Amino acid sequence: MMSSSLQSTVEKAAAIIAKHDYARVFSHYDADGITSVAIISTALLRMGIQFHSSIVSKLDKSLIQDLDEDLIIICDMGTAQTDLISEYLKDKDVIIIDHHAAPLTSSIPSSTASSSPVIINPHCFTRGGNDEIDGEVCAAGLSYLVARCLVSDGARNIDLAGLAIAGTLGDKLEIERGLNKTILDEAINEGVITIKKGLKLGDGKIRELLLFSTDPYIPFVGKPEWVDAFLNKEGIDGDKLLGDLEDEEESRLTTALLSQIRESDVEVPEDALVGTTYKMNLEVVRSGLDFMRMIDACGRFGKAGIGIGLCMREATMIEDAKSLYMQFQNKLVAELNRIEGAGDDGIQELSNIFYFYVQATGITGVLAGILAEYVHTKKPLIVLNKKDGTDERAATKISARCNKKLLAPSEGEGVDLAKALEKAATAVGGFGGGHPVAAGASIPNGSEEKFIASINSIIGEQRRSLS
Ligand code: C5P
Numbered sequence: 001m002m003s004s005s006l007q008s009t010v011e012k013a014a015a016i017i018a019k020h021d022y023a024r025v026f027s028h029y030d031a032d033g034i035t036s037v038a039i040i041s042t043a044l045l046r047m048g049i050q051f052h053s054s055i056v057s058k059l060d061k062s063l064i065q066d067l068d069e070d071l072i073i074i075c076d077m078g079t080a081q082t083d084l085i086s087e088y089l090k091d092k093d094v095i096i097i098d099h100h101a102a103p104l105t106s107s108i109p110s111s112t113a114s115s116s117p118v119i120i121n122p123h124c125f126t127r128g129g130n131d132e133i134d135g136e137v138c139a140a141g142l143s144y145l146v147a148r149c150l151v152s153d154g155a156r157n158i159d160l161a162g163l164a165i166a167g168t169l170g171d172k173l174e175i176e177r178g179l180n181k182t183i184l185d186e187a188i189n190e191g192v193i194t195i196k197k198g199l200k201l202g203d204g205k206i207r208e209l210l211l212f213s214t215d216p217y218i219p220f221v222g223k224p225e226w227v228d229a230f231l232n233k234e235g236i237d238g239d240k241l242l243g244d245l246e247d248e249e250e251s252r253l254t255t256a257l258l259s260q261i262r263e264s265d266v267e268v269p270e271d272a273l274v275g276t277t278y279k280m281n282l283e284v285v286r287s288g289l290d291f292m293r294m295i296d297a298c299g300r301f302g303k304a305g306i307g308i309g310l311c312m313r314e315a316t317m318i319e320d321a322k323s324l325y326m327q328f329q330n331k332l333v334a335e336l337n338r339i340e341g342a343g344d345d346g347i348q349e350l351s352n353i354f355y356f357y358v359q360a361t362g363i364t365g366v367l368a369g370i371l372a373e374y375v376h377t378k379k380p381l382i383v384l385n386k387k388d389g390t391d392e393r394a395a396t397k398i399s400a401r402c403n404k405k406l407l408a409p410s411e412g413e414g415v416d417l418a419k420a421l422e423k424a425a426t427a428v429g430g431f432g433g434g435h436p437v438a439a440g441a442s443i444p445n446g447s448e449e450k451f452i453a454s455i456n457s458i459i460g461e462q463r464r465s466l467s
Helices: 004-018 031-047 061-065 079-088 139-149 158-170 178-189 206-211 224-234 247-263 288-300 304-311 315-341 364-375 417-427 448-464
Strands: 022-027 050-055 071-075 093-097 118-120 193-199 274-280 354-357 381-385 395-401 431-434 438-444
Touching: 004 071, 004 093, 004 118, 004 139, 022 031, 031 050, 031 071, 031 139, 031 158, 031 288, 031 304, 050 304, 061 079, 079 093, 093 139, 118 139, 139 158, 139 178, 158 178, 158 193, 158 274, 158 288, 178 193, 193 247, 206 224, 224 247, 274 288, 288 304, 288 315, 304 315, 315 364, 364 381, 364 395, 364 438, 381 448, 395 417, 395 448, 417 431, 417 438, 417 448, 438 448
Parallel strands: 022 050, 022 071, 071 093, 093 118, 354 381
Antiparallel strands: 193 274, 381 395, 395 438, 431 438
16 A cells, blocks of 8 residues: 555655664644654664654744754654755755645655655655555654664564554544555554444543533533433433443444434534544553543643653553543533624624634634534634734634535645635735645734635635536
């Protein structure tokens, strides 16, 4: 499943890494970024290569130009900064392990054209030709491919496959396809992961799982009295652990939940609620979903170190990570309830988009993702997080998400939020980008209305290109 040029680039990166005795590593703060850095850090540790790993929200010129280490490994970012990297780090060995597309203003460099930076990015291998990679691979999956080539004591780091799958779950990519499936199959064969069909809710007390289940979205999320009434009606003990339910009880719970969802006005496909669950046999948190969610929450609260510790099998980190996850869910559920109760002051609808302002910080992207996937599915959803004060330079942060059904059937057609946000943000003096289905931007304070009008019209043009 792996194209020969991806394989040779991965091997090239591993050979470069092996020549060094020290590495500077950077990564992004979400579950994919944290699992990526944990995979690379563990592989380096096992080879006796010292390292300094940092989680950053962005790679900018000031950070890049001050780097003086001989080996720099950048995970889950870096593709957008290849010009800066080539300019300031030309004498260094730089490895970029990323899955983001290059911005509109620059073309993605060929992965094999130069020796540094070495770019391991599926977008380098999918521009026509025979080398196409089947399915989308996240940075953790790519980091795992590199780690597999970093052999120490004859071992190939296959035990780290659980982290690759956790990163893939975090980015919500299809696991049972292409390269991801190759990684999964290897993990299953080696006993690293066990799969099972069941409810995709994680593990814990059923009452709490239902009360805080935002993804998949349970219609009575955040409403304890509804949850209790539902459990009483179905005769299910909410204090029981989901993993302890008999098959018959889990099947009854599943049928009842699916029927609740069908009766509600949310759009939760059956396979979002029920399907393959991943048990991480070697990790300190066994449920793949819980593991990913806890790592993600650590990063979002600026405590990525706890998430990395969890990935490096530090059992002492479990309680802190669990508590950060619950804090995150509480914040998310409170904001969902606020939006639901806000009526006309809540979500606004224009011809081609939905949009609204969010008050709580740190949850914008996740909130937008949940609402776009399950609640407001017909048009892209734009969420604005406006900073208080009148300073025009204080950036308003934007997260945009859309349901996959709105996506382009082929390149150059249909909704592409990365292109739309980059264009609209640049036009008002900001910047943006990301993926077709999930993108973000920062724009100057005061430019929100112009930005919203521009996004609405760009999405309109993109949708017209479909018809
Ligand atoms: O911030 P958020 O989670 O909404 O970002 C979604 C995607 O957009 C991420 O892949 C992020 O890297 C990208 N993004 C970007 N430029 C920004 C903000 C986010 O490319 N200014």
